[in-house]
Amino acid sequence: MFKVNDNYLKLPGSYLFSTIGKKVRAYQEANPDKEIIRLGIGDVTQPLAPAIIDRLHEAVSEMGVQETFKGYAPDLGYEFLRSAIVKNDYNARGVDIAIDEVFVSDGAKCDSGNIQEIFSLDNKIAVCDPVYPVYVDSNVMAGRTGTYDATTGLWSDVIYMPCKEENGFAPELPEETPDIIYLCFPNNPTGATITKDQLQKWVDYANEKHAVIIYDAAYEAYISEPDVPHTIYECDGAKTCAIELRSFSKNAGFTGTRLGFTVIPKELKSADGVALNPLWARRHGTKYNGAPYIVQAAGEAVYSEAGKKQTGEQIAYYMKNAKYIFDGLKSAGYSVSGGVNAPYIWLKTPDGMSSWEFFDYLLEKANVVGTPGSGFGPSGEGYFRLTAFGTYENTVKAIDRLKAL
Amino acid sequence: MFKVNDNYLKLPGSYLFSTIGKKVRAYQEANPDKEIIRLGIGDVTQPLAPAIIDRLHEAVSEMGVQETFKGYAPDLGYEFLRSAIVKNDYNARGVDIAIDEVFVSDGAKCDSGNIQEIFSLDNKIAVCDPVYPVYVDSNVMAGRTGTYDATTGLWSDVIYMPCKEENGFAPELPEETPDIIYLCFPNNPTGATITKDQLQKWVDYANEKHAVIIYDAAYEAYISEPDVPHTIYECDGAKTCAIELRSFSKNAGFTGTRLGFTVIPKELKSADGVALNPLWARRHGTKYNGAPYIVQAAGEAVYSEAGKKQTGEQIAYYMKNAKYIFDGLKSAGYSVSGGVNAPYIWLKTPDGMSSWEFFDYLLEKANVVGTPGSGFGPSGEGYFRLTAFGTYENTVKAIDRLKAL
Structure with missing residues (x-):
């Protein structure tokens, strides 16, 4: 039964x-x-921008010819795309990320919903309030959030970090120590950001408490001010405490084309020494089959000169x-x-x-x-x-x- | 920590x-x-067949023009594709499935890995042995399988149904009653099939025990013999006990293009009356963002006259x-x-x-x-x-x- x-x-x-x-x-x-x-x-x-459309047409034509047809994609994504990501999103900002720390996916929503799976059910999450609903809901579905209070709209086992006018919509370090901290900057829904110095405090805090930060940087491309970090790995020590989620949806219009990626540095380990990178690789290998080749090719075109301009x-x-x-x-x-x-x-x-x-x-x-x-x-x-x-x-x-x- | x-x-x-x-x-x-x-x-x-390539090119061109550009897809998939599925895979075989019982996804591997999420952790699964590894591994990752015995290669809390030469590689009803039964016909890896009469026995058994059958029909297109069912819903009563997983990978060469779907009839409910269809819809809505528009358009082309022929x-x-x-x-x-x-x-x-x-x-x-x-x-x-x-x-x-x- x-x-x-x-x-x-x-x-x-x-x-x-x-x-x-x-x-x-x-x-x-x-x-x-x-x-x-x-x-x-x-x-x-x-x-979609012309450079992306052109590459999509090319990739579609490749799929129609035996010699260039592509079947199953490599587990973590095509190397051509992961190289372009590493080079443009990280190396160009002085951040050293390896190709096998990048996991290509069909979007940040899936990744932000699935990432909690590699953590124990008794971990306690902290979220900004207000927050992108997927972080909380996916933890509810896993059974990590306790009971819901319909009057307050709060879950008993979630640590909420209010973001209101009074604090400039920037969360403060929580009183209760969390195990998993969800941060999203530039923020959805408030549009707020924090500076690199402010983010550094979160990284230091996470390293001190041995918490993990799940850093959603889906809106990175909209940053216009110089002191706002484009990736959490600009902060010292972030590689031992942070996972970064990225998306092609908002910077390149891929909401209906579906492409994203997650970065998990190899240094990121639990207190008892279990590395998260191979766990996520195992999830990819077992429960996922890669983003379509044509979409990954389109993703690469986003990083071309014409793609960047458009x-x-x-x-x-x-x-x-x-x-x-x-x-x-x-x-x-x-x-x-x-x-x-x-x-x-x-x-x-x-x-x-x-x-x-x-x-x-x-x-x-x-x-x-x-x-x-x-x-x-x-x-x-x-x-x-x-x-x-x-x-x-x-x-x-x-x-x-x-x-x- | x-x-x-x-x-x-x-x-x-x-x-x-x-x-x-x-x-x-x-x-x-x-x-x-x-x-x-x-x-x-x-x-x-x-x-990919020419009819599919043509439709892909068309869809790509649509994505390059404001008037025909597509952003987020509908939660369960585009209606044009779900209609084509219902009409060709079900109605044409005398099976009545509604459009909102079809959930479009990026492939049967993801669906077969994710479907266990909507069930309680204390459900006991039964699998054929040998079996497609994803069924077992995704349950291991969820914590449903007990301990592994490296000598026997068996999990303590999994019911195995051996498929060997002696039984024609067809599983027998298990002695211990399972809650969730994974069946895949035509079978991966053995290539074996069972007849409609044999499958009916499984449906009757599942209904009697209030178990759910997760029926993987990814290889349906390869059926050449007349008494082999193309969908489990050809059997009487299957709608109250079976979920069906389907794929475009093997019938249309989509292994690198990624498209599949899951059918969950609205009649399918737990003993205490909880319907599975809305649970899966909730998972789709919360943790997934749809298959790319261009890929769904390509999926529709599989059902065109030219697509079917090719x-x-x-x-x-x-x-x-x-x-x-x-x-x-x-x-x-x-x-x-x-x-x-x-x-x-x-x-x-x-x-x-x-x-x-x-x-x-x-x-x-x-x-x-x-x-x-x-x-x-x-x-x-x-x-x-x-x-x-x-x-x-x-x-x-x-x-x-x-x-x-």
């Missing part, structure tokens, strides 16, 4: 973006004449949106943050509205979709996220509608 | 195909002049290889099975050699790579797997070398 994984049943409601999707569909069905502008989910809208232009395009949103909301009297090193703008809801009240208000009055801050955790209540990933025209239209309210 | 998932450390040695890869590389390096023929890993060699020809090509291997080994005095409804030929090693002894013997004397039966479980000891996925020329050459030994 089979039994289900009861931990799944503890999850309150459905995944945030599924809920938003349902609400928007319902509104659109009831109001088919309204033109809804979506600045909610962090999905890109610019097409994707850089796309980022500039989105950051122009970010500035329009930020400035527009500011001028309309909103309290706003983010948007400078990240494609997310984080605003305080007006008149004490709850996040979901403001969601409904914006959907109904301005036909603009954003993301309720409370969907990212209790400390997100009273906040709201807008993304810069729309088209410029729609972004301008949406903000102008907001200002007119 | 973080701790690792100790279950990973229980895994004996590395993943079978990694070990084979290492042995072959070492031999090739020591003997650079030898021409090695690989009939080991089940990887295809024929290029992939059918590829299967016929591989099955011609299978026949050559089967007949050749038979004429050389080997005891052989499989190869009629599956691309795998299963042979008894000669002269009481162990599986790995025969692997080394074949690699060194004939420069042919196969897969040791013992790598699939203790009852595979003394057996050896050859695949029909090589080119015809190489297959002929390999078998002629074997016959000349």
Whole structure:
């Protein structure tokens, strides 16, 4: 008689973006004449850059010819892509990462959901609050989070690090010592960042406590200020305490193309000396079969001269949106943050509205979709996220509608 | 102080195909002049069919234009693909499966590794012996298998169902009642199949015991005999006890393109009434982000008239290889099975050699790579797997070398 994984049943409601999707569909069905502008989910809208498209066509043609056809990919990803990653994302920043410390995957969402598997169930996690829901939910599903308090919206066995206006949306070192610390900078959802000096404190703390930092750097390409680290390995000692997650979704528009990678340095070991790199390699070898060859080839093209130039232009395009949103909301009297090193703008809801009240208000009055801050955790209540990933025209239209309210 | 998932450390040695890869590389390096023929890993060699390549090019072009660019895919997969699956793989065989019972993924290996997550850790699994290693290893990693006995090669908390010459490589109903039963037909590694009447007995047994069958039908396209079921849902009552895993790897050459799907009927519920379909949907929504749009478009092309014809020809090509291997080994005095409804030929090693002894013997004397039966479980000891996925020329050459030994 089979039994289900009861931990799944503890999850309150459905995944945030599924809920938003349902609400928007319902509104659109009831109001088919309204033109809804979506600045909610962090999905890109610019097409893949020409250099990427060209390489994709080439790779597709290779797959149609016996001599160049590719079957199963190497366990950790094609060397051509891992070399390009090492060279451009690490060596170019003075960081020494080896090719076999890079694990290519089909995206940072999968990696951030799966990475907890290589840790013991009795490890305690610490997360920022608000936070990208996948970090917490994947730990709930594994049974690492205790019980849920529907009143507070908190799990009994999770250490929350509130990120609010008062602390500049930067987490403080927790009072209770965690085993696994999730950090995401530039941050989703708040758009906040921390400096290299601030991150160094986290690295020192993790090394002192023998905790592991899972560092999500999916928005690294949006950094515009000089003292913000692009990789956690810019900090001294990070290789003995940090795993880094990266994505091609936001820097190159791969949300529908699917590519990411995880870095696990060989020096990263538990207190009793078990290295994490071979554990993750074993997971890759046993439960995963690689990203498609054509997609890995496209990933390599992101690092070509033309690829870098073209994707850089796309980022500039989105950051122009970010500035329009930020400035527009500011001028309309909103309290706003983010948007400078990240494609997310984080605003305080007006008149004490709850996040979901403001969601409904914006959907109904301005036909603009954003993301309720409370969907990212209790400390997100009273906040709201807008993304810069729309088209410029729609972004301008949406903000102008907001200002007119 | 973080701790690792100790279950990973229980895994004996590395993943079978990694070990084979290492042995072959070492031999090739020591003997650079030898021409090695690989009939080991089940990887295809024929290029993607023209209808698939054409659709891939089209989809790539769509990704380069704003109006047709695709970001995040729908949680469960694009409806165009799920419709094609329902229509061709199920409705055409008189089976009624709904679109929201189909979950598109990046392949059956991931799905067969991940599916155990939605079940309780105290469920007991039953597997065929020999078996595709992922079923067991993914349960080891989750902590469901007890302790490993290095002498017998068996896990204390796994129910093994030996498949040997004596029972025609078909498992018998186990004495101890399992909660989760893994079945794969046509079988990897033995190439054996069971009839619809035989499978019906398993379905009846599972319903009686309230066990769940995880039915891996990745090799369905190779079925040539009329009384062999193409889907478990051809059996009465299968919807209340069976999950089906399917793949595009072997029927359309997608090993390096990555696409598969899982079917979970809505009727499938635990004894206390928890439906599995929404649990798997939740896993998809939380820990996965969909197969690439271009790959899903390619998957749809597999079901086009041209796609069906062309992939059918590829299967016929591989099955011609299978026949050559089967007949050749038979004429050389080997005891052989499989190869009629599956691309795998299963042979008894000669002269009481162990599986790995025969692997080394074949690699060194004939420069042919196969897969040791013992790598699939203790009852595979003394057996050896050859695949029909090589080119015809190489297959002929390999078998002629074997016959000349």
